[in-house]
Amino acid sequence: MLSSLVPSASVDLATPTKGRHSRQNTRVQTTGLNVAAPAASATPALTRTAVSLEYASLRHTGHCPLGMYVTPSPDSLMVWDAVFFVHQGYYTDSILKFRLTFPPDYPDRPPVVQFLTDVFHPLISQQDGTFNLAPRFRPWRPKEHHVFDVLHWVKAAFKKHALDEVKEGDCFNKEAYRIYRYHDTTSSFAALATQSSMLSQSASALFDKDHPSMAGKGSHSMQFKELKPDQLDSLRKRLGLQDWEDVTE
Numbered sequence: 418m419l420s421s422l423v424p425s426a427s428v429d430l431a432t433p434t435k436g437r438h439s440r441q442n443t444r445v446q447t448t449g450l451n452v453a454a455p456a457a458s459a460t461p462a463l464t465r466t467a468v469s470l471e472y473a474s475l476r477h478t479g480h481c482p483l484g485m486y487v488t489p490s491p492d493s494l495m496v497w498d499a500v501f502f503v504h505q506g507y508y509t510d511s512i513l514k515f516r517l518t519f520p521p522d523y524p525d526r527p528p529v530v531q532f533l534t535d536v537f538h539p540l541i542s543q544q545d546g547t548f549n550l551a552p553r554f555r556p557w558r559p560k561e562h563h564v565f566d567v568l569h570w571v572k573a574a575f576k577k578h579a580l581d582e583v584k585e586g587d588c589f590n591k592e593a594y595r596i597y598r599y600h601d602t603t604s605s606f607a608a609l610a611t612q613s614s615m616l617s618q619s620a621s622a623l624f625d626k627d628h629p630s631m632a633g634k635g636s637h638s639m640q641f642k643e644l645k646p647d648q649l650d651s652l653r654k655r656l657g658l659q660d661w662e663d664v665t666e
Contacts (some may be wrong), residue, residue: 441638460495464523468494480565482572487517490638495519497528498638501572507603507610508575510534511617515548515571515635517564524559530571533637534622537613539597540574542589549572552587 460522472489475481484504496518498649503511514533520526532546540549553570554562573579580597588594597606616622644652653660 455525460521464519464521465494467524468519472497474563475565482569485568485572486639487568488638495521495523499568500639503575503614506576507580507607508536508538509616511575511614512623513617514639515546516637517567524562527557527562527567528564530567534617535613536588536617537593537609538575539580539583539588539590539594541593547589549587549589552583 434652472487475487481487485499486504487497490498496516499513499515499517501513501515503513510532513536516531516533518531519528523656527550530548530550532541532548535543535546537543540552541547548571550567550570553573554567558599583594585591585594585598593606593609596609597603600606620643624643625635626640
C-alpha cells in the first residue's frame, strides 16, 4: 500500500560517476551519461550509512512533501523509486513515477533524478527523463543539502512560480521552455501539461510494465494494480474509507 511508504527525499543533478566495476553495477541511462548504481559490495560503508540515514529521516515532520511516496529498490539501497501525485497547477492529477540514483561518493555529490513517466516539462529530458536539479542546488553543499530538500524542489518545480524563474540554459527540454516563455499566453503550455497529466493516468501508463515510456529505464518497484469493483469495495471497507458518493454529499 502506498500509505505504508515513506514520502520524499533530497536530490540534485550532478555529473554522475562511471562505476569502475561495470559488472557489479546496474546502469541507469541519463542525458548523454551513464549513471552507475553500485551494488552493495561496491559501495563504501560510509555511503550506505548516509543513504540509510537519509531514508530514515523522511519520517520526520515536513521532510516528505505531500503527495510523494518513496521506497528503496529491492535490488539496491542506492536506488530509490518514487511516485509523485500532483495536486495543483498545470500538471494537476498527474501520477508521475521517478527514481533517485545515489553516486558511490554520496553525500559529496547528489543523487541523479530520472522520471520514468513521460512528462512535458522544461527541466525534464524527453530522451531519458533526466531532471535538472541544478537551478535549486548550485552548488550542491553536502553539509547543508539533503534528500528531502531535493524532493521538495522536485515538487516545487511543477508550480508556476518555479516555472517562471527557470532559465533556458538549465532546461533539458528547450521546446517546453520556449512554449511557456515566448507565447503570448500560457494556454498552449497548459494544454500540453494537461495532456501529460491525462497520459500519466491512463491504464497503460499505470499498469503496463512494458509501457514505451519505461524503455531502457528498468522496472519500477512501485507497481499499481487495477482492482475490480468488488475488490475496491472490500479494500475501502478494510481501510475504513467512505464511498466517494458519501463524501461529496
